[in-house]
Amino acid sequence: MSTTTQTTDRPTGTDARTGDLRVGIVGAGLMGADHVKRITERVSGAVVAAIIEPDAGRAAAAAANAPGAQAFTRIEDAIAAGAVDAVLIATPGQFHEPVLLPALAAGLPILCEKPLTPDSTSSWRVLEAEQQLDRPHIQVGFMRRFDAEYQQLRALVESGEAGELLMLRGVHRNAVVPDTYTQTMLITDSVVHEFDVLPWVAGSTVASVEVKYPRRNRLSPDHLREPILVIIELANGVLVDVEMNVSVQFGYQVATEAVFAESIARIGQPSGLQQWKDGRFSVADHTSFVTRFAAAYDEQVQRWVDAVRLGTLVDGPNAWDGYKVALACEAGVTALNTDGPVPVVVPERPAFYA
């Protein structure tokens, strides 16, 4: 940690005086503001050194939680000022590429909120830019990999003690979504998480995507036809079926049941204070991803900060993972209007990402 005597052997990419990683947060919306608070209050070894946000009001609001942080409207300016050691991108997906490319050009480590970019073509351009560097610099914010229960489930798969993994059966339920949420976002905003985390659990990749429609929920916004059942075949034969449901009214739930040759495992079940009242035994469940994955977000950022300070730069899903998810999302969007499975063809992995 920071001490007077450390200035000469400080990790590359940290403040010479404090030893803390100077992070630039790009985008000060809901997600960005949350990361500002996280880094300032809960993450060790990092400070928010800059907030890069064109909207002055948002920037000021976020800066209130980051004393001393500089304000920029463009990433290029923050880089030119030498103000940041690393970049955390929290803008909407369509604005990722214009930040990723200059940050890569400057050789900065990046934690990029999902998706890497909205489509596989632009993601591929990002991969090409990254491959100009000595090693991967981008980590993608699929925070479920940092959730303790997903980690336990993956460890169970790897241990082999439950036998070979055969199926994964998932649910992803939101109480409600805003009117701005579109049919396509069922895939690109929500199922996108399953496309990353479930193959990661299973040790494989997505081979095809299919969408089935049950009876529509009349409480959904008029323009949505959901819930949907998404059936995903993995390259290793594991079959996944995920219920994607964004109008379930009662709360927020992400759960998975894994079917092994000799055992069943289940994650994402309710826990915490139990109460008997009015004839029922009950437990409060989550109502938002904010509480459901609070610890995972903290862990994700802490581990990324640690990795950057140690010089490994990435500790989590990388840009190649982000690219594969972009491919799966494209198939998923096609599957919304196609009968039967839509194949996902993943090119050979560049050696750079080995």
Next chain:
Amino acid sequence: MSTTTQTTDRPTGTDARTGDLRVGIVGAGLMGADHVKRITERVSGAVVAAIIEPDAGRAAAAAANAPGAQAFTRIEDAIAAGAVDAVLIATPGQFHEPVLLPALAAGLPILCEKPLTPDSTSSWRVLEAEQQLDRPHIQVGFMRRFDAEYQQLRALVESGEAGELLMLRGVHRNAVVPDTYTQTMLITDSVVHEFDVLPWVAGSTVASVEVKYPRRNRLSPDHLREPILVIIELANGVLVDVEMNVSVQFGYQVATEAVFAESIARIGQPSGLQQWKDGRFSVADHTSFVTRFAAAYDEQVQRWVDAVRLGTLVDGPNAWDGYKVALACEAGVTALNTDGPVPVVVPERPAFYA
């Protein structure tokens, strides 16, 4: 119940002297022997008056639990002897029709273990024979309808308090199956229960059946390719996906999660004595349908006996329900080797079964 003074106004179809229903059990294998014990020891208002079984050894073994029961090798003889008021058929499915037809001809009430018959053509013949009588005489042994939790789930659907039903997500897991269990039996012996009980819960009928194959369980018998994922569309739009799994090693589990517009409900979860030991908190789960559905079997037979003694004859799934399941099974068997959904076409229901 039986008393001296009741002989003159006893229910039609009971022993004149005791008031008890004289049941003839057809088939004294595992299932038949179990019913003999059930009626003798736990069901009120009925006696096992006859055991109809060609295998003398089996017959004798079962009779040991039914003092006073007469032995017959053919149903026709039991009928001719006037030995029985009602018939419970517990032979394998391919032997049902030859028992059903003479029993119907004799006007006897029948509780027939599932399936009604192995295919829809023979089931239709049975329906035609039954329609010669004044009203339905056949109840089919889909005992899940008598399980307390399935009943609660159905009541929740009917009450509307959870909102409209949208999906049903089921599991049906057996520890192991004998070598005599074939690929087709995945449908006709196991999924057959889902074909009856889930539409009953949902208030609809099966519209199509599709089968997906996950990675095969290497612990399955060599000739089986399973588990399978069965996707069932109901006529009212409810989508069902059922994991059918007969080599799960760990125990026996039948569970369903129902997705409503405003709520989720789940049945079939473990309960009973909880134990902390060796670093784990645990509950013993079932290892066989025998314990999982013990109460449902008892309730089924008690209610059938009550219905027969009251003269309503049937209190549960009838032959028409059995016929619809036969149609769904045929589609399911086709689906084992077909890509995509296989439709189920149900003819108009005869007024007789209204």
Next chain:
Amino acid sequence: MSTTTQTTDRPTGTDARTGDLRVGIVGAGLMGADHVKRITERVSGAVVAAIIEPDAGRAAAAAANAPGAQAFTRIEDAIAAGAVDAVLIATPGQFHEPVLLPALAAGLPILCEKPLTPDSTSSWRVLEAEQQLDRPHIQVGFMRRFDAEYQQLRALVESGEAGELLMLRGVHRNAVVPDTYTQTMLITDSVVHEFDVLPWVAGSTVASVEVKYPRRNRLSPDHLREPILVIIELANGVLVDVEMNVSVQFGYQVATEAVFAESIARIGQPSGLQQWKDGRFSVADHTSFVTRFAAAYDEQVQRWVDAVRLGTLVDGPNAWDGYKVALACEAGVTALNTDGPVPVVVPERPAFYA
């Protein structure tokens, strides 16, 4: 079961014509009426042959569920008429002795609702009367012994696989009680069950009883000071603490946690259909002993009927058990107004009850 050919070797004490046990129900209040329905509708091998009840209205109401049952106002008349093979006593406790003594004198098997009698002196008189017979004829209605989870817990103690039993920690919670419920009844009507079942689970007897007072529940009837914490020492050193709580408002709960040398076990936890709604995950819990112990009541009566028909007469707690509970209740009532433990001195068990 009943058949024509059995009349000559029928069990002693059953109807010569039907083979069914002719039970006389004494008392047609809530509990008695429930037993009438149980025997008529769900218990195999028995009929309600007589209802013994001085209140004509009650008697008629109960008889509606027992076709053919005769009505008597006094047990002596039912006995004189030869109308019953066995007696089930469901009157309030203070009326038990006047029924028990003539029934014993007539040599009839008896299932007597708890308590055997309201105090140990009268219970002792009943024991003396019973000892005039060849063997015990009285079973006492401590139905918890027939609850599947209590049985599992006892089996776990006996198996030794969890190590030696050290403590039992219980809860006994009622939603509300009527105004007629007195402070003394906390012991004699409610804790009475713990005095029977917990020593039975632990394989020991009550050695002392102590009562502690927490803060009073203001929702209790004015004349009650409760909940109470009852601390029971068993003769084998096992320490028991039971929360007795009759105004818990939310429902009905009976649960026990057993502390073993190497393990913890817990019974009485909620189960059944699980529901997510309005931000909570919940399970409906019981609101009355009627549903909580429904299966135990059925099992108790079925097994008693079976025992009587087999000639073993008793299968469950006997009069000696009832006497020991009467002793514990007397100590418990004293403990309501005493600091520290009140000893329970149990005389040597008569060989008759060995």
Next chain:
Amino acid sequence: MSTTTQTTDRPTGTDARTGDLRVGIVGAGLMGADHVKRITERVSGAVVAAIIEPDAGRAAAAAANAPGAQAFTRIEDAIAAGAVDAVLIATPGQFHEPVLLPALAAGLPILCEKPLTPDSTSSWRVLEAEQQLDRPHIQVGFMRRFDAEYQQLRALVESGEAGELLMLRGVHRNAVVPDTYTQTMLITDSVVHEFDVLPWVAGSTVASVEVKYPRRNRLSPDHLREPILVIIELANGVLVDVEMNVSVQFGYQVATEAVFAESIARIGQPSGLQQWKDGRFSVADHTSFVTRFAAAYDEQVQRWVDAVRLGTLVDGPNAWDGYKVALACEAGVTALNTDGPVPVVVPERPAFYA
């Protein structure tokens, strides 16, 4: 957080150059080393600036996790060197007072692991020394107050929505203890936590302590007579019974059931990945306080660091809380060898701690 522009208005008691709180860890045993790691790796806004430990080997081992930290053998030297802004004391309790007094004299904020000191007389001396300062500087390490479920339970009490709190029923179970663990430590090392957290939950203080002995666990070390049942009366009438059990073999469990006028609440139940295997449904439970309270330890230290940096100095139990627990422990130790309740007399709270 630390930035170039903050040096002039940095919080009192932080490094002028980094803005980070320079913490001196006193004691580099198991607990101290754990805090070194915590502050270095997971706590924001603090650095381990000094390790104060006479044992050179231990000091070196701990320092490996705190780059740049200075080593001292005595607290006085660290203070004299101006090396620390705040002190975290993690030595055994008997060594607390000699560190607390000089640290208070130097006006340093202190986080002191429990107990404050081993007895109420020495604790009182510490309180007197602290009262020489302008306001409380000592926080005591009762970390359970930072556990999410204890916080939820307390919030439920305060909200009144469950009705008035009447009883608390607790368990505190360790798998095993080392041979150095004495009978007295059942109170001073283990129940000590209940003496702090349960009155905090209940909004009251300990009025008396009583100990009951169940059958002894033969697997306990020979010199221990346990488990014990500790009965605690709170000043507001709430009755507490806690099972204290340090040889339960199976794992680590801390749980509480709260009895309210209209509801029951329970905390400390198992959660996480659920597994079906070998005929059982199970969840891994904790085996040590290290995992059970990992988040609470982190939260405790983060909030203390935040409080010191904000200038409020204390955010959690203070020295007065520590003193009251010392009084309760003394009564508890007496109760180990006394029949009936041992009163706890708490003097009037000094206005300083209002």
